[in-house]
Amino acid sequence: MKKEIISFIDQKLQKYDPVWMAENGAGGQRTRYRDDGSGIARYREWRGVEDTFQDYVSWLKNVGYMGAMVAKDPVKIMKGIWEYRWMGSFLGSFAFVDRIFEGYRGRELDIANIHGNAIVRILTLRIGLILHNDARLGGGEMTDKMIGLDETIPPLFTAGFPTLNAEPMQTMPEFVVCDVDQHLDPYYIDVAESYGLAPDVCSRCSAETGVAIDDAFPVFGKLVLSTNQPCNASEATSMFQRRRFHQKGIEDYPFVFAMQHNTKNGNDYSKEELRQAIQKIEEVYGVKYDWDALFKAAKNMNHQNRIELEKWEIFATPYSPLSGISESLYKLVEWALVNGHDAYFNEVDDKVIEILRQAVRDQYLPYKGKTRHRAFLWGPSAMYYTDFPTWTQNCWGINIVLNMDSTMGHNMINTEDPEQALTDLALFSEKGVMRHHAVGGWDNVNAVWEWAKRLNCDMVICNDNVACKGMNGVHALLEEQAEAFGFHFLFLPHDLEDCRTIPRAEIRKAVNDYMSIVMGEEPLDPTLVDFDDAEAW
Amino acid sequence: MHDLKYTLYFETLLEEPCNELVKQALEEGDIALGYNCYYIPETLLNLPGCFSSRLRAPNCSATPIGDYYLTNRNCPYTRAILERAVEGSYNYLSSLFGAEACSAMERMEEHFEQIAPVKHEPFVTTIIDAPLKSDQAALTYYRNELRDKVVAKVRELGVDTSDDALRAAIDDHNEVSRIITEIGDFRKLDNPPVTGYEFHLIQLVSEVCPHRLILPYLRETLEEIKARKPDATPAFRARVVLCGSEIDDPEFTKLLEFCGALVVADRYCFGSVPSREQIEILEGETPFEAITRHYLQTNLCARFMSEEKIDQRTDVLEALVKEYKADGVIVESMKFCEFWSYEKVLASHILSRERDIPTCQIEKDYTLTGAGQLRTRFQAFVEGLEIKKLEAAGKGVRS
């Protein structure tokens, strides 16, 4: 009976479903948006009764997480919003979640919302913790027990300091917030450039520099570990940031990794660096490293990685309802931010892998079977266009099966022998965000073809970050190899965190041109081909 | 001042990578070992039977092939080197020893392997991972990398890499350095008998020519400068320290000096600071250990992250300003250079705001394409320095 009622309502309201509209020439995803370039929808997506209700419940959960964050320390949260421009950008989070999961239905939506809730949960917890203990806002009980980490240092090793709390310095003010609001980082980039920094440097690092110059880092801890990861500009911006930390009375320690991470010399060096970083924290905070605490977190990480390896097997089939941004954003947060520290993410993984296994058993075809191409997304992606994979699927039926940054460190960590654990951790940590394949030698970047073959992709989309000197340096060779190996291949120009250089519309145009001119295909949803979202978050 | 006897000859030697002296050494049976970066100790490549050749791309006005492989949004030095490699300018080399000092350099060096532009048999390319700190762990890593990827490969090319051979290489380095330092020291005088341009030529030929063949010319030039009488009135209105990345075109120094600024110290890649310091073998050290320690300690690359190295960069500049009585510092960065883009801003800030040293920041291409704009900048800077000097003199205070 329930089924019949739902089916009846679905039939009556299907004309409001953008997917149905696109299928029937009655509009599409953009029909419900305001036409002022704001990216604000007049109403939320009608996905049918069950999926809409599921999405509504997920939205309620997110409201709950945010409410809980505010309720814990309303004064500090309000002070934080008043103090930090980047906190204002987080107000775009609801629109962000809508944007990245647009067009999702059925099991894709189930997983996306499980992931979305996990991401909102951890971010609200972390933002709450940071602001509560921010010395600038009055400080808290953990202020002196926090360690600042460069956001690209995998924090797993800090689990060995259970009485301390390691927080990435740049993730909230500059990195993840760029996913939410494309217009934030240009402000910080302008600040850096107004002090003479060249506009052709990596925009992520330029934005970090701007945050430092603008005095917009939260203030906590006694020590910040800076790093060379992932590449040149990160090393260089660290030298600016350390000055600001020093001005706040916070010491800095450069924790560097071998750039060439496939050699024994390199791994030995990274291991020694890891050992010294641990010693440094012990000295500064007067605590001893607790190997058992590390092993406990390493077990979480190993569990995560075992599931990850199984996921990759499933991604190689046509039946995976997990792909695109739902996969990559969750993986990024789970790997780079959580990194074994929070067992909740293991529960999420367990839940999701079950859905995936069932999808394979049922030979479930995601996205209503509309996938035309399976693409591997290589190179660091545009942070200001997080919903790009969602768009490729909805507009052209290009399923981004996996993203380069989802292949980060997946070796198991020994959980019994400290010496072996350090060796494993060094290797694991070297293969970090934007790092594992983008730098450290030709073999790393050229692994794209193996990955694409392994996951049965027919297409490789290579992010062409205009300011990334390392990836620029493989342009022609990758293109020549794509032809030799028979992959559909296109470069996707972007400027990582500066939406002004190459706006989202231009990124879409690169795909539109390729799909219509080279591939001779028609879009699945014509409203998505060309639209204005320049003023959108 | 009249021209130095060998000015024209040195200019000619810098016209092509495979110059007259390189050809002579090859004919005499030596092998040429190419490198790009200070992280590769020149001394390890100047062993008996081989010589170092630091890669330049003179007269490279366009880089269509370099742009194709590396894009036109990448370091122009690396594009120019790749361009010249494909054109065949480095076919005399038996190796390229690269350093992953920056991404652009590393990618360019990879192309020496991937597209094999150098037509020489044998030809080997290796790329070391260059450390970012100078502590013991970094030194060990640096040594391991150089041992496995440079010394071992040089040995495979049939060169003697024994301690005796390395000791001889250190002697050779120290002799070249002694002469160049002595010449460079003349720039400390109020009215130096050598110009920055001439010194740039001398320093460059010492980096691109076989030492045993260039040494006689350097010795003779030193003697000539000792006896040289500078013009009674100096042609320069200001003295500057030039600091920056790859500056291997003496025409750049000439341009600067035409604007009235004498370059009294050269703190840039291809410059003599660092590179022409004496290598000492400390007690208990092998020659290899001495060389590697020396190169890590003296390296002033903008990519070093540890506090002592960051401070060392500005401390050295400040010391050069004092020692060479410079009026200001010009900090150069090459287009698309991540490290120097940052270092330029930071060094200028520290020098001008915290150490009261006038500083001018410029960005340039590898070639002198933006000469007009640079000239304007330099002239304005020189005028500023002059005004500052006059003001200081008016108050009876020397700037």
Add this chain to the structure above:
Amino acid sequence: MKKLIRLILKLVRTAVIAGVVGFVLTFTIYMTNAENKLIYDYVRPFLTKHYDKQARDRRI
């Protein structure tokens, strides 16, 4: 006993009414995208004005 049952019924009724009202309210906000419109059109412009006026300790 009756009093207790009445109280329970009252509580249930209040909970149901609150639930229904809550659902209608939140679902309306959800479907009309009201929170995003409010933030985009009013809250953010107000905050941006404030951020633009802030005096920050800008330095290297």
